[in-house]
Amino acid sequence: MSKDSLFSKKNMKLLSDPLNDNNPITVQVLGICSALAITVQLKPAIVMAISVMVVLSVANVLISLLRNLIPSRIRIIVQLVVIAALVILVDQVLKAFVYDVSKELSVFVGLIITNCIIMGRLEAFALGNTPGKAFLDGLGNSFGYGIILIIVAFFRELLGSGTLFGFPVLESLGVYELGYENNGMMILPPMALITLGVVIWIQRIKNSKLVESK
């Protein structure tokens, strides 16, 4: 068995694949619920992405370390305990340091536990791979999750409230004097779904690998 280094080409693919070809949101269509709920503004979306990144990569490493000890019959409950412990940690940290964002995210931090991406990666990857690889896989998938969150939140905040990170971009550009109005529909959840759909549409135009052959 040849030992390849942590940053070999094969391992880097673990990082880059979930960004496009195997994106957890747009290709596997997992974690949609949170993607719709917290993308009204950029700041909570980014905090959410970082929280998921912490939970997913640490949980991946922990489960990977424990993978030979966990009896397969009770593996789901063990995974759940690990995820839940991490989510509570993250929740406490958010409450301590960015209380306003934590309030905005409200129940959705707790709901990271039910985010299918995390459970899916633990089941599909961490249980069968070494901790190093599992860490990279966790990072890659949370990047893939985060990037979609940020794209959707960018358009929703810009068009819906005319701001970015709370900074009134459109007002400083002076488009309101020309008669421009914020699009109230972008703030509503249906528009998150439609924006996500458009992102998937554009991705499939660019990436022919994703298009099913007829």
Place this chain on the structure above:
Amino acid sequence: MKLFKNILESVKPHFMEGGKLEKMHPAYDAFETFLFVPDHTTKAGSHIRDAIDLKRTMITVVLALMPALFFGMWNVGQLHFTAIGEEFTLMSAFIFGALKMLPLIIVSYAVGLGVEFAFAISRGHSVNEGYLVTGMLIPMIMPIDVPLWMLAVSVIFAVIIGKEVFGGTGMNIMNPALTARAFLFFAYPSFMSGDKVWINTADGVTVDGFSGATPLADLASSGDSGYSMMEMFIGMIPGSVGETSALAILIGAVILLVTGIASWRTMLSVFAGGYVMGLLFNLWGANPFMEIDPLAHLLLGGFAFGAVFMATDPVTASQTNRGKIIVGFLIGILAVLIRVFNPAYPEGMMMAILFMNVFAPLVDHYVIGANIKRRLKRVN
């Protein structure tokens, strides 16, 4: 006409296979078949030759819309001059309204057809005529003062998200014109509802006692529309441009029914549903809005317009005869239900039709299933 033919013939080679502008062929094809009867014939399979093709169907609907459109133009002028307290004649009111309405129609067609042409060219299919009607419907269900760029945004949204993502004309599950209106309604509510948008008052100088609210909004707040039944029927009331006159819409309905383009089942059942629901509310009578004459429900707001021109859309309506009756009836019931129960939406017709558009395939599924079951019984 000869001139057009010559121009088309002279540029034709560029658009055919191997020509410089081969990619633009769908656009050329659209113009050629719009102006002239195409000379190509089907190459395989059996086919029925009928004078009524998609283009003629669409043109008939546009013609049926004309009475409501012309009345709407006059009504816009009439309301404007009354609001600011000026004298007007039939002609001056009509011209004022026409000048207000024309930009909306032009923007709607230009933007909508632009998007359609772009999709047709990028996908290599021919441009469909579906937008001819949609493009006329959209300005007619807008308040007269809607900013042009908002209209353009909603048209783009409706054509792309409402139609093209499903595969274009004939594949959409929701009425594109109503999709445009629903988009505007939720995106820019202050421009689509309330009592400021329905009557053009230029710079806001109005006569004493002026109210710009629609009769429906008045009914929801006070239980009194402030208009007589006859005024509602003729349509001298504030509202979206095309929807106010039940009389003009009735003329359109007759055109559609005589030519057999719209389904009488849908129309009749929508009106029946609305009437029945109005009667039920009369029996209940918990507030003044519930006690109004059920006929007023059919005359007010977009009910008649929706029943005649929107619910009958052959693509999004139910495909089976029994389904048409069920879906139509439910549209009528829901529209009145939303009006009376939900103060946030004084007009329920848009929601009711869009909602039942989504359920039409399900209704069809069960209607067909029931038919199969019934006939199977005969065999066994």
